[in-house]
Every structure is written in structure tokens, then in C-alpha cells.
Amino acid sequence: MRIRAEHLSYTYNPGSPFSSAALKDVSLSVEEGEFFGIIGHTGSGKSTFVQHLNALLRVPTSLKKYKKKRKDPPSDTVLRVGEFDLTDKKTDFNALRSKVGMVMQYPEYQLFAETVFEDVAFGYKNFAPEKPTKEQVESAVRDALTIVGLNYDEVREMSPFDLSGGQKRRVAIAGVIVTKPEILVLDEPAAGLDPLGKQEVMELLHRLHASWCKTIIIVSHDMDEIAENCTRVAVFSDGEVKYVLPPKELFLHAEELLALGLDVPLTAKICLALKEYGIRLECDFTTEDFLKKALALQGKGGSV
Amino acid sequence: MGFVRPQFTRDMKAIEFENVSFSYEEGGAFAIKNLNFSVEEGEFVAILGHNGSGKSTLARLTNGLLEADGGTIRVFGEQLTDKNLFEIRKQVGIVFQNPDNQTVASIVEDDIAFGAENIALPREEIGSRIGFALKAVGMEEFRHATVSRLSGGQKQRIAIAGVLAVLPKVLILDESTAMLDPKGRREIIDVVTRLNRDEGITVLLITHFMEEALRATRAIVMNRGEIVMQGTPDDIFERHEELLTYNLTLPLIGRICKELRTGGMPVRDTLDASSLAKEIAACVSGQSI
């Protein structure tokens, strides 16, 4: 499924003294199969954008009580996810949500059921068009727990609250992907984990990308993570999209990004510092490529 | 003027653990096992370990939030007991992990005042300590701001200021950077480094981010409630294979240095991008820059 947003705007508390524009005329497309990154400060509009993708926030025209007022400007907003038109009231938003999985920040804090099984089954049962059989639920939960790297028979009867931090997060992710969504959106999936936990989560995402979820979108502050994993990156700032580029091209704008108060990957920082010594090192900013190009510099004594 | 401090002979240890053990459940697994270590006044010690290695327990034991099952804990020579908890807590401040769960008031200055109010300082003194504490964390202009409007890193700096207002001699950061973004993490580490250098505050930095340990004078690695490695951060990072066995990974920059060397580029270990660039430049041009 392709995501297409055009002229998307959103204002919190419209018409009140606290009204604040979170999105200003944003246009952005994400193609099927991408591992897409979104970066920006808190309050840059990135969360607001992401929450539109599975209708946690709605385009006003899609609301039941929406009535066109005469003073409304003609809306040229487009927001489509696959065949779903998110500006239309008649859209089946429940079906949309089962296709667009959303993993919030610190998802382990949403666990609630007595057993891991029940927690993971929650979403599956909610989205099932008709009441699923016991076998269907079991096989879905088994698949989900297995793909996140947990042993189904070991954990199914355990209380989710007795698991370690990293395991809890994986159960929470299993609870979202249990419906096999085609698009998976994750907000800071590795936040708060130790380095090993981080690595495990990123490996899990690649496993999912290769199997169930055609498109993965991550919101992250960790630029090394972005440079290492993403096909393209959108930079949000002040409710607008400043850049949409592959990391390879985006981090050539290292100085501009730093000026926006954003970070850049370590590799980009080193390349930037190398310029001062008159050395141009061109790489795609992944560690692997950086090492290759850096080593190739030696002996040539100049630029690669 | 000045306080009459008890006179101690010879070397003054800020914190001393002697055969300290602790388990959360009676008869359960030890979170801290027969631990011996000490921290000199003015040191900056990083305590590393993966989740569940016992490093946070250590922080709580040090100022009496948890009571050891066995062994002795001394703070500036004074043995920690039920009776002197209050005095010890004045000396040892802790900043915790979640920036949202440490503030008691909605306005920055009210929150910083809290600790100073608890030790019953006069009003004027509290006012000047708020000023001092905010300056120390570089947030003077936020004195009247609303806490909930601040970023995570700023909230943690306010939490540090709140602890500083009591004028502790030891500052413990118990994974205080774990929930912050890289920018927030850097802010905190900068503040702590400055406090250690300029104010002479003894710092215990508990973290699982290896790169944060770089500024420390000494690093301690914990695993299963025991100290398994100790030395300067450089020494510790040299032993990366051993680190891996304790579920710790080298910071990215450390890995890059190592890989470059393996690939035949003789760069020295460094933990900062611009000095690595300098190293690389030196290798490329074949002379030192």
C-alpha cells in the first residue's frame, strides 16, 4: 500500500487561544516496500503526521459530524493509504487500522492482560471481521510471538509484567503485528533500551520488513539508526517537511540539519570534520560504506 | 565563617562499600553480591552494566533508599544507619531515570526549592540556592517556566538543579539519560562533567551507554551484582571482547576505530568525531597533522 498525503494541515484546539498549527500544508508520499525514517524535534509535527496514517487523528472532512461551512476554504487535502481514502467519512477506518499497525513510544506501558497470550490476542480479536475460532487465534498469536523472537510455549501463560524490559517491548510489538499489517509505523522503537536490546529491536524490524510488513516507518532521534536502516528520510520542522531524501543525500546537508538543531550520524560528523583537512570522503553514511571508503582513502592520499 | 567539618585522617573516601549484599526478596537472588568498592572525593566514576546488572540497586543503597542485607556502607567515613539517613541524604543526591517522575511542583523554581525547604533553610538562602542551581545546569532563564513545557533533557537538568539546591557533595545519576534523545543525553553529560570539574562534586554516573563513560576518570563494569571490570574508560574499551560477554557493546565510534585499524589504518582510539577525523587525516596524508 502506498501512502500519499497532499496539502495536509492540522491544528490543535482550533478557534481557542491555545490553538496551534501542528501540520502546515504537508505533502509526502511513502512507497510500498520502503523502510522510511521520520526525524524532527518534539513538536515538529512528526507525531501528528504519523497519527493520521491510521486515523488516530482525522482529517476533519472524514468525521461523521463534519458539515461543510460556507467559510471553509476549498479543501485540496489528499490523504490516501492504499485504497483507503482518509478524507472520506464512508471509509472503513477499522479495516484501515488493521492494515496500518502503530507501535507507540514505550509500547510496553500498554500491556494490560493477565497473560502474554491474551494481550497479543487482543488486537487480533478486535479486528477479526467475525468471531475467530480458538485455533485461528492461537496460530496468529503463535506466529506473532515467534517472529518477535519469543518462545510461544514458554511465555504464553506468563504475566506480561513478569518479563524483562526488552521482552515486554517485543510482546507489545507482537500485539500490534498480530493482524499482519502491511504498513508498520513505530515511534522511537528502541528508546530506553540498552544497546543489546536496541540491536535486537532493529533486527526484528528487518525481519518484519522481509516478511509481514511491506512498509516500515520509524520515527527516531537516533541518526545512526536512521542512516543505517532507512531507504528515505523525511525531516519535519515546525509543522513542515523540509527534506525528503535518501540518507545518502540527506546527510550531505549536515550543516543545515545541525542548524535546525537536529543531529547527524557519526559518519556524517566525521566526514564534515574531514573537510577541514581538505579531505572529501563520499559515502552513503552507513558504517560499512564509511569504513570501506575511509580505508580506500589511504594510499590515495586525497579524495575518493 | 564556615562549617565545622569532622576531621578525618589520611585519605578521604566519599563512598565506601564493604562486603555489601542485597536481595529484593528474602532468600532470593542477590542483586548485589558481596560488593567492595570505594570512590574518592572529587572522582567521576561511571558504572556500566546491562539492565538488571545491579547498578541501580547500588545507587539506592548509597543513600539509604534501600537497606543492605549485610556489609557496611560509609559515606565520608560515616557509617550509614537508620539514624543518620537524613544527614547522609544531604550529602548524596540522586537523579533518577524518568524526567516526569521527579518533579513535585509545576513551576521550575518551586520544584528546585523543594529539597532546600526540606532541610529547613531560610527563605533568602533558598532563593540564592535556586539561582546557583539553575546557573550550574545552565537554565537561569527558565526559573519561572512551567515544568511540563520543557524538553526531556531540560526536565532532567531541572531535576539535577533540584538535587544541587541541597548542596550534596556526591551526585548519583541513576540512568538519568536512558529516556532522553541524543541531544538531551549530551546536555546532561556536559552539565555533570562541568559540576565535577568546577564544583568539585563527586559524580557516580550509572548508565548503559558506553559513550557516556568517556568523560569519567574511572569506569566500573557490573554484571550480576558484582564488579567484573574496573579501570580508566580507555582501558575498559580496549577490552571489547570481554565487554561483549557482559552484554555491553562498544560505542559506534569505538567500533569504527577498531575496524579501521583492522583494515590497516593505524588510527588511535578516540571517542570524539573531530579527533577521529584528525587521526584519519593524519593516516591519509601519511604525516601527523
Place this chain on the structure above:
Amino acid sequence: MMKDVAFGQYYPTKSYVHNLDPRLKIVFLIAYIVAIFLAKNFYGLACCLLILACAIGFSRVPVLRVFKAIKGILFLIVFTTLLNLLFYNGETVYAEWWIFTITKEGILFSVFLVIRLVLLITCSSLLTYTTTPVALTDGIESLLFPLTFIRFPVRELAQIMSIALRYIPILMDETERIMNAQKARGANFESGGLVRRVKAVIPVLIPLLLSSFRRAEELGDAMEARCYTGGRKRTKYKKLRFTWRDLLAFLLGAALITGVVLLNVYLGATI
């Protein structure tokens, strides 16, 4: 997003009324409410109305916003007014039907009641519009201070209120976050019968409770680590101070009550 402000209705702007000592605003409010109910004729109420109009003017809070507060209890006003209108036992009967009687006294009383209720709500909400929750807590604590002599735990109460004020917006945010997360997992909070709706709350309630406990525990540790003991004597950094403006407000409150009583005496009571 802006729940920290929206909560408690505080309207952030700078004005004379905003700057007043919260204790005075509370005392003045009480005096004002007493005056509203002491006023027995339209002159007295007109006085009250005039003062409120001035207060609103000085507060720089938009008039419409102030009256918005009434909307919430409009039903209550209409209901009690109707009740009084139809059941009030008066002498001059205008109309009678079944158990209902409409009398001159009834009409007058109802009109008074409406005016009083509207004034009451408007002036109370003006207090919350112009006073931050924190200042309000401080004011209440200070006013209740004499109660510490009968060992009433005023300090602790104030501490609890202040912490609650700090955490209510956080918990509101958290509730929204958890609801969103469960909605993303197909939870439905909008439709279904009562049982279904109650059941739908569980996946929100449990994480919320757990997180509140966790927060409480961590906060407790953080407070203890900052030398809070509960029992020991503490000092207070912020002291509320009276200024000449506060004195003026105080005199105004006293004058209002006296004026209203005098109006009653000299112009006679309508009801």
C-alpha cells in the same frame, strides 16, 4: 497538548486581577457570594453585577469566555428556575393549573435566582480564569494555616494538592496515549452497549493504574532522596505578600457587603 493550561481553566494574560494575591481573591469571592445572597432587592444585585462587570473588565478575559462557564450548568439553572416558578407559594396568583401555581412572588424569586446563580458561577470561574492552580493551592494553604493549631495537616494537604496539580496533566496525556495505542489495536470506545463500553475501558484502566503506581513509587523515592521526611520541620520559599492593590480589593469587598446591606435597609426588600 496544552492540557497543563486548559486544566483549571487558567486564562494566561497579564492583568490587575491576575496579579492580586490569591488569598484576597478567595476572600473577596466569599464576600461577594455572601453579598449576592444578602441582596434582597434589584439595587443590591445591580451593585453586584456592576462590580463583576468591572472585575471582568480589569481581568482582560474575554467576556464570552467568562460566560462559557454558565453553559455547563445551564440545565441546572433552567430546572431550578422552573421548579421555583411553578411551585413557589406566593400570594398574588397569576395562573393555576393542576399542582402548578404561578405567582408574582414566584416570578420575582425565580428571576432573582437566575441572576444569583449566573453571578455565582461567573465570579467563581473568574477566579479560576485569573489564578493559576498553583497560586490557588498556595492561597488555600495560607488561609487554612490557623487550622494547624488544631493539628489539621494543612502543609501535607497542600503538598498533596500541589503534586496532584503537577500530575493531572501528565496523567491526562498518558490516558490519551494509552487510548490511542489501544485504538490502534482495534479497541472501540465509542459504540456498543453499557457492558461493552465498560469492558472496553479495562485495557486503558489497567495500564493507567500500573503507570500511576510506578510514578508514585518513583516520585516517593525522588522526594525521599531530596530529604523529604513528612514529619520534620520545613521552610517555605514562597511567601504571599500583601500590596496596596490587595488592600484595595479587600476594602472593595467589605464595602460591597456593607453597601448591599444598606441598600436592603433603606430601599426595602423585594423578596
